[in-house]
Amino acid sequence: MSLRIVSTDKNRPMNRRPWITGLLLIGAWGFLGAPTAQAADDEAWIQYRQSVMSAIGADMAGIGDILKNGLPLTKNIEFHATAIATNARLVASAFSQRAENGQTDALPDIWQKTDAFAEATDEMREAAEQLAAAVAEGNDAQIGPRVKTLGKSCGSCHKTFRKPKKDSYKNK
Amino acid sequence: MTPLGFPKQERVAGGSIGPSALFALLLAWLVAPVAGAEGDLTAAQRGQRVFESAGGCSCHTNYPEEGADAPWLAGGRALSTPFGVYYSSNITPDPTTGLGGFTQDDFLRAMQEGLSPEGHNYFPIFPYTAFTKMSDSDLRDLFAFLKTVPPIERSNQAPEAPAPFSWRWTITAWKWLNFKPGRQVPDPTQSAAWNRGAYLVNGPGHCGECHTPRTLTGGLDRGLWLAGSAEGPEGELAPNITPDDATGIGDWSTADLVWYLETGFKPDGDDTQGLMAELIEHGFSDMSRPDREGIADYLKSVPPIQNEVHRDSGQ
Known part of the structure; x- marks a missing residue:
């Protein structure tokens, strides 16, 4: 039976069914498989960049914990600030893929105004480095103002490139 | 002792006693706006x-x-x-x-x-x-x-x-x-700091105007005082700032609130956006520390109201 199926008789009309089936399968992959793969891909990118941003937030929280509660852990602020500067260097690559299919508050401007986005992340890195330097140099009087400067860099970037709270996926 | 648990003498700029030189300087920075007698x-x-x-x-x-x-x-x-x-x-x-x-x-x-x-x-x-x-x-x-x-x-x-x-x-x-x-009528059963906070929240700070939902006539829904509003000015969400553990700021410490009003940073390290960020940047961050502490004292004392605020909540 199988031999007949694979017959090479050139005079027989060509059986189009396998071709049609194949095309349908490719089409189905195109309609179902590819988008699903894309969505999964987007989710992975979103998850990663949110991990980077959460790490920055956690270090900011650590700095806040030390200062607002008067903990005798001044030196730790240098490490937190250095970690923020390090993570700031990861932001550009974390957002290099335009991934928008998923739970994200990233605004399209991130990929439309790439220079401005890079400038904003640089501003954060520089502010974090300045804070780390103040601690390293023992310039304690500058810690408070530099925390504020770092905070402003976070705020100005979020204002431009992150959805406002009312539109956040967290509030739906 | 201050509400944060540190002796008042440590608040003096340049004071030699303190848990760390940093904290003394930080306090000097925080207290600086109120240097000088009224x-x-x-x-x-x-x-x-x-x-x-x-x-x-x-x-x-x-x-x-x-x-x-x-x-x-x-x-x-x-x-x-x-x-x-x-x-x-x-x-x-x-x-x-x-x-x-x-x-x-x-x-x-x-x-x-x-x-x-x-x-x-x-x-x-x-x-x-x-x-x-x-x-x-x-x-x-x-x-x-x-x-x-x-x-x-x-x-x-x-x-x-x-x-x-x-x-x-x-x-x-x-x-x-x-x-x-x-x-605003002071409550003689409360501390001076609490009364100062009540005055600031309900008077000049006008917190309730955004953080309280409104009735059909546009008046403040006093039954949900400070419990958040989905229809704040400029279409913004105004969160529940009563000390409810689940939906408000019940898990914020007094220090968290004082820090927030100073810097705009929440306890999780995220920053504040929208009109509130402006109020902090152009006003609240320059208030004296005792005033921010008073606000925190007062907000921690108002009745907690469970009210989840989100875009479609209608509140």
């Missing part, structure tokens, strides 16, 4: 502090559309509400378009009664429902400060609201339903 300040200087406690009157500068270079306090900011769009007014001392023609009494009447010098009602987007609780002396000082800012000529804009929400005379009925003029 009696040494001019009315305008005291008024600047009142101005800061009102969030720097940020609604009167059109930051959203004109950015950081927006004419300071010259109004023109669109404030979107469920009833229409209202524009903030020019509160610079410009004689024709601002407060230049106001007397001190005119200013007090506007703030405490919601009436213009000609006797017209102001629309309640101007939160005189809160400012009515402010003391005469604070308002006189605030007026003195506003007289010192650069005058800018910019005409005020009429609201873009359908009738009857654009008719000033209807506000008389609105006031009858929703406005109770009168100063």
